[in-house]
Amino acid sequence: MKLKTLRLKNFRSYSRETEIDISDLNVIIGKNDVGKSSILEALDIFFNGKPDKNDLSVVNDESQIEISCIFNDLPDILILDDSVETSLSDEFLLNSDGDLEIKKKFLVSKTGSISEEAVIICEHPDNENLVNLLEKKRTTLKLQLDELGIDSEGVDQRKSKELRRAIRNHFYPDQEIRTTSCEIKIDGRLDNEDNRKKIWSGLKKYLPIYSLFFVDKPLNDQDSDIQDPMKEIIKEVLKRDTISPLLDQLKEAVQEASTTMADETITKLNELDSKLAETLRSNFPKEPSWNTIFKLTLEDNRGVPLNKRGSGMRRLVLLSFFRAQIESRRTSNAPNIIYALEEPETSQHPDFQLMIVNALKELSETNNAQVLFTTHNSNLAKEIPKKSLRYAFVDDGNIRVENGTNPDGSDNSNIIDRIIETLGALPDPKNKVKALIFVEGENDVNGLINYSKLLHNHDNSILNLDNNEAVAFIPTGGSQLKHYIEKKYLDGLLQSQVHIYDSDKQEYINSVIALNAEGNLNKVGFNTKKPELENYLHHEAINECYKSQNIEINLTEIRDIDDVPEKVAIAVHNASGGDWNSINPDPIKNEEKQKKKISRVKRQLNMTAVEKMTIDRLRNRGGYDEIKSWLDTISEFVN
Known part of the structure; x- marks a missing residue:
C-alpha cells in the first residue's frame, strides 16, 4: 500500500483544501515559511498522532482540521474484522478511482481540546438498508439474515464477509449494485460493539509506517535524531510478516487469560451486588503499543549513548541507517514505509550531502518505500528527477503545491523555472x-x-x-x-x-x-x-555486482541480442524465490512492477556493475x- 495523494484543509497555512501528489521520491521546495515542513508534519499527525490547537488555520472561522490520505497499490486480499480474507473492493471501501481514501477530522473546541474522527470516502451501495451494514458484528448480521428471510443455504455464517454479501444481494437481486459516494465513519466515539472499530483496527495494519526525522532538532536523552532511526528499526521489525503474527498470538493469549480473570471477578461481585455486576463487562479499549515496550539504542564501548556525541557523528549514523535500509529492503519482504526528512543537508559536509541524497533516491526505488524531504540546497535539488520535484508557493492568499512535470510527463517549465529562481540554481560558468x-x-x-x-x-x-x-x-x-x-x-x-x-x-x-x-x-x-550500453557488460561483473548486495545470481553469458536489464531483473527477482510473471495477479500492475524492477536494475548495472568491469572483460565483450x-x-x- 502506497501513499498517492495528500489533502490538507484548515491546517496551518493550508486554509483551503490543497492537494499534493505523492510518488516514490518527493522533494519539497519553496521559500521560507511557505508550508514545506507542514506537509511532513501533517503526515506525521495522520499516521502517528494528533494536532494541537495552534495547528488550526487562523485565516477562516472553521474549527475543523482535515488531513486526507489516498492510497493505491493496495493489497488484493486482507483481513479486517474476521480471520477471513476479504478485499476492500468486496467491502465497497474504495473511492471512484479504485483507491483507499481516508480522511481524519480534528475538531478544535473553543477551550482548545481536540476530538478526532476518521472516515473512509468510498463508493458504497446506494440503499438505505445497507448504510449501517459495516457497523454490525457477526451475531447481529445473522439476526438480520433471519429477519429478512434470506435463504442461508450456501452462506458461511461463520464469516462476516459472506453474511454482508448475502444481505447486499438480497437488496440487489440482479447483483448490479448501484453505488454513491459517501463517508463511512471508522474511528471516533464509536461504541465498543460497533464493528467498524474492528475494521479500522484491521485496516491500520496495512497502512505504511511513517518515519519523520528532524535532522537539526534539539537533543535530549528521550528524543534525539540518533534515537529516531533506532525507534524506526523497532517499528519496522514489529510489522514484518514473520513477527506480526507472533504478536497477534501473544495479544490474543493475554486478552483471553485477562478476560477470564476479569469475568471471574464480576462473578464474585455478583454475589455481593448483582445490580452493580450487571453494569460491568471486560473490555480492551486500546490495541497494545508494542514499539513502546522494546527499546533500542547505540552506545560506544564505554557505554556512552550516541546522542551524547557530536552532531556530525549522529548524522553519519542517520546516513548509515538509510544506506542499511537500502540493503535490507532489497533482500526481505519489508513492510510499506514512508521516510520523511526535514532538510537532510543541514550541518553536513558537501560530500555527505550528496551521499545522503543518493541514498534517499536509491531507497525510494526499493520495494514498498517512499521518501519525502524538504531542501533549500540547490546542489541537492539538481540531483533530483523533475517528476519528483514539488514546489510550494502562495497563490491568491492560499498555498499551492505543483509538480515539476505535467500529468502527461512533459516538463512543467513554469514551475521548474520558479524552482531554479528560488534555489539560485545556476549552471557552471x-x-x-x-x-x-x-x-x-x-x-x-x-x-x-x-x-x-x-x-x-x-x-x-x-x-x-x-x-x-x-x-x-x-x-x-x-x-x-x-x-x-x-x-x-x-x-x-x-x-x-x-x-x-x-x-x-x-x-x-x-x-x-x-x-x-x-x-x-x-x-x-x-x-x-x-543494442544498448548494458550489452557491453560481462556476465561475471553483473554476478559480482549483485553478490556484493547478498543476492546470488548465476548468469553464464551476456549476448548481443539480450535485453540485458530485463534478463538481470528476472534473475534478481527469481533469486528471491519469486515468479517474474506473477509478481501481481493484476496483469497491468504486474507489468508496472516489472518496469520498476527493470529501471532499478538499469541503475545498478551502469553504476555498480560497470565498476566490476575490467579491461579484459570489456575486450571480451567487444566494447x-x-x-x-x-x-x-x-x-x-x-x-
Missing part, C-alpha cells in the same frame, strides 16, 4: 564547457562516466569524463533538474556536440544519420553497435575499441 554530450538518459551518463574511468585508469591518455568541467551531459530524455538547467543554458551556445545513442530504437538511428548528414564538423553522432573511439572523439573537441 558557460565558458568552461567545450563539448555537449547528448545521451538518452541518466543511466547512460553514469555508464559512460564509469567506463571512461576504467579506460583512463588503464591508459591515462584516454579522456576521463568524471568531474570533467569541459563537458556537460544532456540526456535527451533527461529527468534530473541539473540536466534541465544545463540544456536551458547551453543549448543556444556554440559548443561542439557528441551524440551517443543506443541502437535498439529506429528513431535514434535516424537521428544519428540526420545529424551526421549535416556535415557540421562540430557535431558527430554515434549509435552503439550493440573496448568502440567506447575508446567515442572518448577519443570527445577529447578532440575539448583539448
Whole structure:
C-alpha cells in the first residue's frame, strides 16, 4: 500500500483544501515559511498522532482540521474484522478511482481540546438498508439474515464477509449494485460493539509506517535524531510478516487469560451486588503499543549513548541507517514505509550531502518505500528527477503545491523555472564547457562516466569524463533538474556536440544519420553497435555486482541480442524465490512492477556493475575499441 495523494484543509497555512501528489521520491521546495515542513508534519499527525490547537488555520472561522490520505497499490486480499480474507473492493471501501481514501477530522473546541474522527470516502451501495451494514458484528448480521428471510443455504455464517454479501444481494437481486459516494465513519466515539472499530483496527495494519526525522532538532536523552532511526528499526521489525503474527498470538493469549480473570471477578461481585455486576463487562479499549515496550539504542564501548556525541557523528549514523535500509529492503519482504526528512543537508559536509541524497533516491526505488524531504540546497535539488520535484508557493492568499512535470510527463517549465529562481540554481560558468554530450538518459551518463574511468585508469591518455568541467551531459530524455538547467543554458551556445545513442530504437538511428548528414564538423553522432550500453557488460561483473548486495545470481553469458536489464531483473527477482510473471495477479500492475524492477536494475548495472568491469572483460565483450573511439572523439573537441 502506497501513499498517492495528500489533502490538507484548515491546517496551518493550508486554509483551503490543497492537494499534493505523492510518488516514490518527493522533494519539497519553496521559500521560507511557505508550508514545506507542514506537509511532513501533517503526515506525521495522520499516521502517528494528533494536532494541537495552534495547528488550526487562523485565516477562516472553521474549527475543523482535515488531513486526507489516498492510497493505491493496495493489497488484493486482507483481513479486517474476521480471520477471513476479504478485499476492500468486496467491502465497497474504495473511492471512484479504485483507491483507499481516508480522511481524519480534528475538531478544535473553543477551550482548545481536540476530538478526532476518521472516515473512509468510498463508493458504497446506494440503499438505505445497507448504510449501517459495516457497523454490525457477526451475531447481529445473522439476526438480520433471519429477519429478512434470506435463504442461508450456501452462506458461511461463520464469516462476516459472506453474511454482508448475502444481505447486499438480497437488496440487489440482479447483483448490479448501484453505488454513491459517501463517508463511512471508522474511528471516533464509536461504541465498543460497533464493528467498524474492528475494521479500522484491521485496516491500520496495512497502512505504511511513517518515519519523520528532524535532522537539526534539539537533543535530549528521550528524543534525539540518533534515537529516531533506532525507534524506526523497532517499528519496522514489529510489522514484518514473520513477527506480526507472533504478536497477534501473544495479544490474543493475554486478552483471553485477562478476560477470564476479569469475568471471574464480576462473578464474585455478583454475589455481593448483582445490580452493580450487571453494569460491568471486560473490555480492551486500546490495541497494545508494542514499539513502546522494546527499546533500542547505540552506545560506544564505554557505554556512552550516541546522542551524547557530536552532531556530525549522529548524522553519519542517520546516513548509515538509510544506506542499511537500502540493503535490507532489497533482500526481505519489508513492510510499506514512508521516510520523511526535514532538510537532510543541514550541518553536513558537501560530500555527505550528496551521499545522503543518493541514498534517499536509491531507497525510494526499493520495494514498498517512499521518501519525502524538504531542501533549500540547490546542489541537492539538481540531483533530483523533475517528476519528483514539488514546489510550494502562495497563490491568491492560499498555498499551492505543483509538480515539476505535467500529468502527461512533459516538463512543467513554469514551475521548474520558479524552482531554479528560488534555489539560485545556476549552471557552471558557460565558458568552461567545450563539448555537449547528448545521451538518452541518466543511466547512460553514469555508464559512460564509469567506463571512461576504467579506460583512463588503464591508459591515462584516454579522456576521463568524471568531474570533467569541459563537458556537460544532456540526456535527451533527461529527468534530473541539473540536466534541465544545463540544456536551458547551453543549448543556444556554440559548443561542439557528441551524440551517443543506443541502437535498439529506429528513431535514434535516424537521428544519428540526420545529424551526421549535416556535415557540421562540430557535431558527430554515434549509435552503439550493440543494442544498448548494458550489452557491453560481462556476465561475471553483473554476478559480482549483485553478490556484493547478498543476492546470488548465476548468469553464464551476456549476448548481443539480450535485453540485458530485463534478463538481470528476472534473475534478481527469481533469486528471491519469486515468479517474474506473477509478481501481481493484476496483469497491468504486474507489468508496472516489472518496469520498476527493470529501471532499478538499469541503475545498478551502469553504476555498480560497470565498476566490476575490467579491461579484459570489456575486450571480451567487444566494447573496448568502440567506447575508446567515442572518448577519443570527445577529447578532440575539448583539448
